[in-house]
Amino acid sequence: GENVxxxxxxxxxxxxxxxxxxxxxxxxxxxxxxWYKQELxxxxxxxxxxxxxxGEKKDxxxxxxxxxxxxxxSLHITETQPEDSAVYFCAASIKAGNQFYFGTGTSLTxxx
Amino acid sequence: NAGVTQTPKxxxxxxxxxxxxQCAQDMNHEYMSWYRxxxxxxxxxxxxxxxxxxxxxxxxPNGYNVxxxxxxxxxxxxxxxxxxQTSVYFCASSYSLGQASYTFGSGTRLTVV
Numbered sequence: 001g002e003n004v005x006x007x008x009x010x011x012x013x014x015x016x017x018x019x020x021x022x023x024x025x026x027x028x029x030x031x032x033x034x035w036y037k038q039e040l041x042x043x044x045x046x047x048x049x050x051x052x053x054x055g056e057k058k059d060x061x062x063x064x065x066x067x068x069x070x071x072x073x074s075l076h077i078t079e080t081q082p083e084d085s086a087v088y089f090c091a092a093s094i095k096a097g098n099q100f101y102f103g104t105g106t107s108l109t110x111x112x
Numbered sequence: 113n114a115g116v117t118q119t120p121k122x123x124x125x126x127x128x129x130x131x132x133x134q135c136a137q138d139m140n141h142e143y144m145s146w147y148r149x150x151x152x153x154x155x156x157x158x159x160x161x162x163x164x165x166x167x168x169x170x171x172x173p174n175g176y177n178v179x180x181x182x183x184x185x186x187x188x189x190x191x192x193x194x195x196x197q198t199s200v201y202f203c204a205s206s207y208s209l210g211q212a213s214y215t216f217g218s219g220t221r222l223t224v225v
Contacts, residue, residue, distance in 0.1 A: 006154075009152075032211055032212075034213040034214075036213075036216075041218075041219075042218055042219070043116075043202050043204075043216030043217050043218045043219050044155075044202070044214075044216045045216070046213040046214070046215075049213055089154065089155065093211065095211075099145065099157055099160060099170065099209070100214070102154045102155040102156075103154055104152060104153060104154040105154055
């Protein structure tokens, strides 16, 4: 089955700096990659997603890039703010009808 | 819309007790899943359902049962609670399995003593 690895497990950045979280996947058939943000005491919420026919997607300060050849995808947060502090999860799905495989999460702390 | 509603938010059980975690969604999603979240292990799939009357096992199904009698509800039953089932449980739903993101509930924190 699919195996999703996520790095780093913890990340601290100064407010205003950029943060990058990276995930790799093992199955080249994976074709849908969502990113979730989980705030303390809450369930994960989708922040951005990308499909395998797209190399990059951006939504304001958040962007995701996908390298199908290397089988990795990354989350980029620019101009970080304290409210970006949370745990971020990546996920991959092999195809329609399959469940998601999640990374182990990255705890991001933005230092004011 | 309420989205995905989980109850209770917190629960303490004694070893050997049984209980049901409730999950309801009002988005008419066909696909519903239960995950457990443990430190350093991310989200692991327990059971899932692709529609009313259809359920299947995920990665860690042992000790749990599910049923899906309606589109809206997907309860998770712990048959005989064990300390290893201490975790945070999330219910999630989606309109398309594997090709659209999940909507997650706010979770149930379960402690088994």
